[in-house]
Amino acid sequence: MKQADRRELSPEQRNELLNVLKARFEKNRNRHQGLDWANVQAKLEANPDKLWFLDDMEMTGGEPDVVGYDKETGEYVFYDCSAESPKGRRSLCFDRAGWESRKEYKPENTAMDMAAEMGIELLTEEQYRELQQLGKFDLKTSSWVKTPAEIRKLGGALFCDRRYDTVFLYHNGAESYYAARGFRGSLRV
Structure with missing residues (x-):
């Protein structure tokens, strides 16, 4: 279990997570061509709070992996790269306002x-x-995505999936939730 009072993994948890991330990094080189794991690991070890967040991504089924490097900020970019929307982050309304607008059958949480x-x-x-562009994701599920304020003000929210070898963007009421819809996240380290 995580230590609730501090956002820091134990040495054992840290090593286990780093091993998982390294194995995924090496297995999926097409996601981060030209990047070196040793540099990623050094950045992660210098930012233990980010390891905590990556562990949350991992524990909820996101399978985070490096998908880029921002030369301007010197940050590595991680996305959830699980084949389907992370299992531990499904059946969620889009945001709190959507959740509060439900009269009954409210889910436990919201994506935001x-x-x-x-x-x-x-x-x-x-x-x-x-x-x-890095693979085929959400062939059976869908994922909420950030929604422009003007759409959100009108009660809508956006989600995406991949069907027929095409990425689709759809809309739904922010109060809706489905067992096959979750969300994917990003983290900069």
Whole structure:
């Protein structure tokens, strides 16, 4: 179990997570061509709070992996790279306002609240489409994506999936939730 009072993994948890991330990094080199694991690991070890967030991504089924490096900020970019929307982050309304608008059968949480609790950001539509260039994701599930304020003000929220070898962007009421819809996150380290 995680230590509730501090956002720091035990040495054993840290090593286990780093081993999982390294194995995934090496197995999926197409996601991060030209990047070196030793540099990623050094950055992670210098930012133990980010390891905590990556562990949350891993524990909820996201299978986080490096998908890029921002030369301007010197940060590595991680996305959830699980084949389907993370299992531990499904059946969620889009946000708190959507959740509160439900009269009955409210889910346990919302995508926006859970992402904030985990210290990650929902993918944007653009990031979702970038992810789909690295593989085929959400063939059976769908994922909420960040929604423009003007759409959200009208009660809507956006989600994406991949069907017929094409990435689709859809809308739904923010109060809706489905067993096959979750969210994918990003984290910069």
